[in-house]
Amino acid sequence: MDTQPTSQYLGDGLVMRWSTPADAPNISRCAGRVYNNSNSPTLNEVAMARTARLLRGDSPFMSPNDFAIIIDASQEDQPVVAFAGLWKHTIRYDGIACPVGRLEYVGTLEAYRNHGLSRKLIEFVHAWSAARGDLVQILTGIPWFYRQFGYEYGYDRGDIVSTLINAIPKLKDGDLETCFLREANLADVPTLIDLFNTDRNNSSLWLDMPSGFLEYLIVGHQHSRADLRLDHTHRVYVVMDLPLWRNAEGRIVGFVVASNQRQGGVLEITHVGFSEDLYIPDVIPSLLRAIHAAATSTAVQGNPGLTAIQWIIPASSRFRAALPPSLTVPSTTEHCNHTYFRVPDLVRFLCSVVPALDARLARSRVYKSYTGKLAISFYDRHVPGVFIAVDRGRVVAVEELARGLEGNARFPPLTFLQVLFGRRSVGELKHVFPDIEVASPEVEGLIGELFPSGRSEMATFFT
Ligand SMILES: CC(C)(COP(=O)(O)OP(=O)(O)OC[C@H]1O[C@@H](n2cnc3c(N)ncnc32)[C@H](O)[C@@H]1OP(=O)(O)O)[C@@H](O)C(=O)NCCC(=O)NCCS
Numbered sequence: 001m002d003t004q005p006t007s008q009y010l011g012d013g014l015v016m017r018w019s020t021p022a023d024a025p026n027i028s029r030c031a032g033r034v035y036n037n038s039n040s041p042t043l044n045e046v047a048m049a050r051t052a053r054l055l056r057g058d059s060p061f062m063s064p065n066d067f068a069i070i071i072d073a074s075q076e077d078q079p080v081v082a083f084a085g086l087w088k089h090t091i092r093y094d095g096i097a098c099p100v101g102r103l104e105y106v107g108t109l110e111a112y113r114n115h116g117l118s119r120k121l122i123e124f125v126h127a128w129s130a131a132r133g134d135l136v137q138i139l140t141g142i143p144w145f146y147r148q149f150g151y152e153y154g155y156d157r158g159d160i161v162s163t164l165i166n167a168i169p170k171l172k173d174g175d176l177e178t179c180f181l182r183e184a185n186l187a188d189v190p191t192l193i194d195l196f197n198t199d200r201n202n203s204s205l206w207l208d209m210p211s212g213f214l215e216y217l218i219v220g221h222q223h224s225r226a227d228l229r230l231d232h233t234h235r236v237y238v239v240m241d242l243p244l245w246r247n248a249e250g251r252i253v254g255f256v257v258a259s260n261q262r263q264g265g266v267l268e269i270t271h272v273g274f275s276e277d278l279y280i281p282d283v284i285p286s287l288l289r290a291i292h293a294a295a296t297s298t299a300v301q302g303n304p305g306l307t308a309i310q311w312i313i314p315a316s317s318r319f320r321a322a323l324p325p326s327l328t329v330p331s332t333t334e335h336c337n338h339t340y341f342r343v344p345d346l347v348r349f350l351c352s353v354v355p356a357l358d359a360r361l362a363r364s365r366v367y368k369s370y371t372g373k374l375a376i377s378f379y380d381r382h383v384p385g386v387f388i389a390v391d392r393g394r395v396v397a398v399e400e401l402a403r404g405l406e407g408n409a410r411f412p413p414l415t416f417l418q419v420l421f422g423r424r425s426v427g428e429l430k431h432v433f434p435d436i437e438v439a440s441p442e443v444e445g446l447i448g449e450l451f452p453s454g455r456s457e458m459a460t461f462f463t
Pocket residue numbers: 034035082105106107108109112113114115116117118119120140141142144145148
């Protein structure tokens with residue numbers, strides 16, 4: 001199927017269908033009502049601006065046709081009463097590109113809640129996501145709700161930390177700064193993408209930067225339908241080193257994406273990237289002073305002074321490792337640290353990543369010449385298991401496990417996704433789920449080599 005399905009009548013005047021550009025004001029109004037505080041007559045302006053921006057045709061995440069919506073056709077103004085957006089991403093599974101759908105912006109108007117509308121929309125979105133070729137769906141969202149739709153946590157970004165402005169060391173008399181910031185322009189984009197990808201090969205899971213993402217942040221506010229009060233929500237800066245001979249041109253050694261709308265006195269940094277040959281601690285004090293200066297000079301009127309820089313980046317990143325404890329304090333944030341994963345067809349997904357599984361076995365000291373079988377079952381007879389055959393260190397078959405067979409590794413449904421995406425090892429999970437059963441240490445060792453845990457660094461993209 002290469003076109004989105006047509007509309008469905010749900011009864012009671014409700015019609016479910018995919019959006020068109022003409023729906024933008026209607027969806028945006030619905031988002032403004034859904035994301036305001038309960039019963040408040042005011043609309044959430046930021047949510048309205050964001051959804052309008054997603055629908056204006058230049059989003060790196062979705063097209064204007066990628067909101068699934070439900071309309072109440074029995075009302076005169078035919079309002080959108082529920083919506084669910086579908087974004088497009090590519091995940092690298094140890095380097096193998098894998099198309100992914102991301103459920104983002106899910107909501108139902110209060111008066112229509114608990115009538116199964118989100119369930120209908122999510123099933124509608126999943127069906128189209130699978131039909132367009134996505135092998136996985138991901139999302140960050142409210143706790144538990146998405147488990148009902150086959151999601152399980154597969155990746156944790158780790159705790160968010162902040163740097164207090166007061167803790168940033170002052171430049172000592174006679175010392176020179178080691179780097180400075182300038183706003184990025186379109187010509188910088190290829191270099192910045194290379195910098196973003198510096199650590200890609202060290203990470204089991206990696207979320208590619210969506211095509212056009214940096215361009216969108218750099219010039220998106222120039223779009224004819226941009227709302228300049230609320231758009232241009234991020235600024236992209238390049239980090240230049242300062243050669244000792246000051247009249248020579250600096251070199252780009254990194255980049256920083258900073259939010260443009262501060263939450264009180266807190267500035268969010270959502271992405272950083274640095275060249276491989278840079279010893280990051282050398283630039284940290286100068287970088288922090290430069291971020292502070294840039295944020296102060298672009299401060300929106302009425303905003304309080306900057307008190308902290310909040311790092312919305314993976315805790316396992318090189319930059320986070322380089323930030324000294326004296327420059328970090330734990331931070332509370334509305335951003336969700338955990339990413340949900342859904343794999344509708346496990347066999348299909350595993351077949352697509354066989355080269356990654358082979359490479360993992362080839363790196364293993366014990367299993368590089370292994371011959372044997374892994375048969376994973378999920379207790380529930382409605383959930384098909386998976387059979388993997390390994391011959392002299394290579395995966396030679398991935399198939400559905402014949403129904404009724406027990407397998408040599410048994411997992412309660414969905415828990416295996418934590419192992420598949422490396423969030424937890426089997427050993428760690430067994431403490432929480434005693435009903436995970438593995439036939440022998442040999443099989444558990446094989447699972448550990450095929451699906452190593454704790455090696456991932458996945459960025460979060462949002463607008
Ligand atoms: C969460 C929300 C989208 C649910 O929409 P809805 O149309 O009422 O959901 P449904 O009626 O389809 O509910 C599906 C199931 O989830 C349950 N459910 C509903 N809201 C829930 C919630 N907040 N948490 C957990 N479960 C919930 C329902 O009971 C139902 O279960 P059932 O089929 O066993 O009865 C809606 O409450 C909402 O818009 N909330 C505010 C915005 C928000 O939080 N969005 C999610 C952002 S990630």
